[in-house]
Amino acid sequence: MLSRLIAARRDANGDERVIASTQTNSPSLSDDDEPDLSAAAVEYVFQANIDQLPVVADEIAACTAKDETLSQVLQHCRTHWPKEAASSPLSAFFVHRSKLSEVQGCLLFGDRVIIPAELRQRILKALHFTHPGMVRMKSLARQFVYWPRITTDIERWVRNCPDCASAAKAPPKVPLRPWPSAGAVYExxxxxxxxxxxxxxxxxxxxxxxxxxxxxxxxxxxxxxxxxxxxxxxxxxxxxxxxxxxxxxxxxxxxxxxxxxxxxxxxxxxxxxxxxxxxxxxxxxxxxxxxxxxxxxxxxxxxxxxxxxxxxxxxxxxxxxxxxxxxxxxxxxxxxxSLVKPGSGxxxxxxxxxxxxxxxxxxxRRHGTQQRPFNIGDRVLFLNYRQNKRMWLPGEVVEGSGVVWKVWAQDLRATVTRHSNQMRLSQPIPYQERPEQQQIPRTPSPERQPSPIQEEPPQHQATPRKxxxxxxxxxxxxxxxxxxxxxxxxxxxxxxx
Missing domain, CATH: 3.30.420.10 (Ribonuclease H-like superfamily/Ribonuclease H)
Structure with missing residues (x-):
């Protein structure tokens, strides 16, 4: 609805530009024309979005003026966009220049507020306050804020969240690795x-x-x-x-x-x-x-x-x-x-x-398996079983092949053995101390074998299921x-x- 209210004009170079700033004079109207509602509509949407954010409009405007990139975008929105901006750092905004507008010194992309780099971490933290998940966090952000590569920033933020990682669902199972066929009885x-x-x-x-x-x-x-x-x-x-x-x-x-x-x-x-x-x-x-x-x-x-x-x-x-x-x-x-049909073939x-x-x-086919290879030194999350609870913990692959791996767990200060279905790759978690090299036994990665069972006993023992x-x-x-x-x-x- 907002796009139908905002007036589009062409500057001296012929580029279409949205005029939604409250400082912009409206074009002359004839007696039969209705009043120009574009500026008022943008002002209303802008104020509604600002009320939902953990920052105020004055703070966004001040940071926008100090931001090296957004200050230039703001200047071009007030005047015109030069052709050379298409190949400059402003190219991400140049391709969407017809959707940009200004309200109270803040930039809008459609009906979403463009957040300066200085305030983006605060916005991400607010979007992730209830740990809604990657998809829902993206949907929430699309209602209020915008900046270039916001999707990548949201994905990185969710992957680096320890709470989200520990409560995540198990990844798809790896393809089945059956035992080699035994060649003889009692082998x-x-x-x-x-x-x-x-x-x-x-x-x-x-x-x-x-x-x-x-x-x-x-x-x-x-x-x-x-x-x-x-x-x-x-x-x-x-x-x-x-x-x-x-x-x-x-x-x-x-x-x-x-x-x-x-x-x-x-x-x-x-x-x-x-x-x-x-x-x-x-x-x-x-x-x-x-x-x-x-x-x-x-x-x-x-x-x-x-x-x-x-x-x-x-x-x-x-x-x-x-x-x-x-x-x-x-x-x-x-x-x-056998008495019914003796000597049957x-x-x-x-x-x-x-x-x-x-x-x-x-x-x-039934489980929708996916190949998920691991290598020595990979940072992973593995399932830990303590007090009848399953929990994802961070670790580092130190040994193994096929589908059975040994993982050094800094939180447990021990090396545990896990199946590939109990592991998944992890992005580095901020402020997590890496285990010391001398504490992790590193051995050359052996040639991958088809056997799905680790022959060496792991340090963590499981009590037999009753x-x-x-x-x-x-x-x-x-x-x-x-x-x-x-x-x-x-x-x-x-x-x-």
Missing amino acids: RLHMDFAGPCSDGFKYLVVVDAHSKWPEVIKMNATSAPFLITQLTWLFSRYGFPKEIVSDNGPPFKSSELSHFCRSRGIKQTFSPPFHPQSNGQAERFVDILKRQLKKCARDDKEWVQNSLLAYRSTPSEVLRGRTPAELFLGRPIRTVL VQKGGKVHQDRDRMCRQFD VRFEANLPQDTNRRNSRRSDVRHVNGSRCNG
Whole structure:
């Protein structure tokens, strides 16, 4: 509406210029013409905008007169714009000269007040007072103020705000980086704890990466010695794996288990803290076990054994129509359903990696993933988990590759391990002291590998996630009494001595 009230005139050079200053004489009017309302309209809009700003008109006018650039713009608005202004520092105003006007010694761009450089920080602080976010802050600024590159200044101000950074949403997930396909049975095992259940026990879940063959072991305790005892029984049946993958729970990070694995040539790999997706094979079966508990435990006292038998004998799309038992044992196992059609053929062949690629494409499409590479020395914000609260903290990348990185956190005075989905690049925050060089261990950046798991244990440990089950497993009366122990291995099959 303001543009329809402001009168446009042409100066001596033929340039169109807005005349809205209260000091400008209105052109002569005929008896039939209405009074010139342009100056009054601009005066009204100017005063309305000034009332919303943390500065007054007199202060803006004084700073405009002292500003080297705006003082020249003000002079040209009162007289005319020379052609050479198009290539001078005034070019940003020259291209919009038809929209410029003057009211009480202040410059207006349309109905927005042009703020001198001396007052811009105060205006930005006022616009960001309630931390409205980058988009809303821009919309608010467009109602009242203007200066060249105001959008860039607003974006920089929001990025450098520690409060906004700590409360920001998580960035888009990085593309899925699946585990390399295991070439043989028992080459890589994924482990995790489930429970405690309603019977007071926890269960150790072990899944073979190649065949998806699951093992469920009831645990009387989760101490490192007890865990080693159960793994010894498990390995006595199937042999030692090449690698075991687990979270950062105390039993898995213990020195006893580390010595046990080293002495048997077993490589330990740990998932990033608070990122169960990196150990998804075990986490997925824990979820299956929880669902089976809800559905079967009430009517079936042997729900664990029966669930394992059904899972091991069910064809899987991931295994190209084969069962875990066929890949793990080299043969189909006999169940009650085998009596219906004995000697049924077994599908062979297939390429597991095709299903893995399809899974990656589905994940990337569903989550809208984006490549977000990081480099050694990048300033980032990472998610910190303290007292059941997630908070973004600043840090610097000091080591890592792929999607797992080590970040030096000045606020924590420690180096933490994070997944790329738990990090995002950050602009430098004003007045934040950078960590001393001697406190940050710097190592050459290794060649990026496809593995999504950091092999070295991070300094911050995560307690194992506890999932409550409600089930009562009766003692197996068919077991031989001569070999009864405090803990029994639940695998759905009898071990041959």
